[in-house]
Amino acid sequence: MGGTVVAVSSNAEYSFSKPNRAGITLLAGLGVxxxxxxxxxxxxxxxxxxxxxxxxxxxxxxxxxxxxTELDGSGFDVAPGALGENITTEGVDLLGLPVGAVLRIGPEAVVEVTGLRNPCLQIDGFRPGLLKQVVRRAADGTIVRRAGIMGVVLAGGPVRPGDAITVELPAGPHRPLDRV
Known part of the structure; x- marks a missing residue:
């Protein structure tokens, strides 16, 4: 399994959205x-x-x-970085990954998946009605969070748009992602 980095974003100050960058550097045990x-x-x-x-x-x-792309089709213009993400991907079923999956990004960076982002009301402050698009209820009543995933940095390194992403699944029974 694999995909590509579409955009990278970071911000040194608290804000909802993060500006796109030409590249970011991941630091082991710390983040961006x-x-x-x-x-x-x-x-x-x-x-x-x-x-x-x-x-x-x-x-x-x-x-x-x-x-x-799906949000755009529903009338919500949301660019990479606008929802506060650091890395926008393409071609990887992020929400389908299990806890402990490892993403090798670019030449050196390694991220371990820890769980789902738990969207908050700030999303509606960004675009009214958007929260209902990224948090839904399944037929059985369970909450489905769709606003991305979170991870910790196992190995640092540069990450740039166009970098390849490879996925390594953990051994043993897989635990589905839950909010972190």
Whole structure:
């Protein structure tokens, strides 16, 4: 399994969207160099308020371009980086990956998938009605989160648009992704 990096984004300040960059550098155990969410412990404001000592399982946020294309077809113009992701991908079923899947991105970077992004009301502040597009209920009533996945950096390195992504699935029974 594999795909491609479409765009990379980062921001040193808290904001909903992140500007696209020519490249980013992933740092092992931290996240995206210079990004406000990089760190060993949680950096998202709501999580810091609860317990700032919790390990940061949300060092890197990835979204698939296929979602952005679907949203565009529903009347929501959402560009790469607009939902706060660091890496926009194409060709990888991010939401179908299990916990512990490993993404090799570009020549050196390695990210381990930790779970799903839990979309919040800020999405409706960005585009009214968008939250209902990225969070739905399945026929059985379970919540389906579609706003990308989160991961931790196992090995650092540069990541640029056009870089290849390869997926390595973990051994043993696979655990489906849940919010982190």
């Amino acid at each position: 160099e210079g990004d406000v969410h990089a760190g060993v412990t949680v950096r998202h404001r709501s999580r810091v308020a609860k317990d700032p000592t919790v390990p940061n399982l949300r060092q890197v946020h990835l979204i698939h371009r296929e979602l952005l």
